[in-house]
Amino acid sequence: MKIAILGAGGFLGRRVAERLAAAGTLGGRAITGMTLFDIAAPPAPAAPFPVATIGGDVAELPEAAIPTGTEVVFHLAAVVSGAAEADYDLGRRVNLRGTDAVIDACRRLVAAGGKAPRVVFTSSIASFSGGQDAMLGDDAKQMPANSYGAQKAAAELLLSDATRRGFMDAVSLRLPTIIVRTGRPNKAASSFFSSIVREPLLGLPTELPVPDGFRVWVGSPNSAVSWLIHAAAMDTASMGLDRSLNLPGLSVTVGQIIGALDQVRQGASAMVERKPDPVIAGIVGGWPAGFTAERARALGFTPNEGLVELVRAFVAEDLEPTRRERELG
């Protein structure tokens, strides 16, 4: 089975590539090749199969990014929430036209006599609104309050239609806010949900722009990768026209995240400074803080691990690599 990962140089794309390379199989079948695509050619993990790496723009997707015979495409290439809000043209180009280019690439594979590939797309809970009191069921209406969410929702619809037309077999995963993000703070409005754990563990101060009682829907990087891989191999026959899923994340308060941090490293939260930021609070405050995610559970998506386990996994797997990457000695 050949696999392509678009956005393979990013936080989650790298992990998907690494997990698949380590497993050597997907859904019980041997992986025979993997193509990794990002703006700059992404790093290739050691793998028991050939790995090609390609740099380029997803909106001008080169044919080699999804080569003939590809059966699974992970489409993660995106401009994240804060950046897409700050630069409308860039967000629309990458998040919407990039997805259009993926559809065209899959159409070409099918027109050349190939099988419609499984496309696993990373949508976002930012495609919804409803705010702190919302607990959304699987049939909740997407009503994005930012351009990123609108682009993700539009991309979901286009992928569902491309599936109906037989160009692909798409599954769109509306990922929760993934914590703890490695590396540096990024341009996502949700960046601070990771910073309040990562920075104190690195011995660095960080700011909390919302009150401790602020509620958020989160998932871990390990769960996100497991969900993506499950979506790549699962039976989609029962999904019908609706190709999008809310996932079984965790509804937690910022205070609970900080509590988990202190449970893993006593006193670490002293590095978190309360500094209200109405702009950030305005963006993340519109996102719903809870989902029932019944459909995903019924389709075999495993619920996220607990907060303390999530923080422990960051310490065990990502703290030292992050320290090295940031040259913190």
Ligand SMILES: NC(=O)c1ccc[n+]([C@@H]2O[C@H](COP(=O)([O-])OP(=O)(O)OC[C@H]3O[C@@H](n4cnc5c(N)ncnc54)[C@H](O)[C@@H]3O)[C@@H](O)[C@H]2O)c1
């Ligand atoms: N991390 C989260 O909390 C979260 C939550 C919801 C949804 N998502 C979605 O999951 C996916 C992966 O998220 P992530 O956290 O790994 O983000 P990321 O920013 O680390 O990775 C995205 C990758 O896309 C690449 N990219 C951007 N523009 C491109 C272009 N024009 N051509 C080719 N590649 C381009 C970037 O270089 C980057 O490596 C994204 O689609 C994101 O919108 C993430």
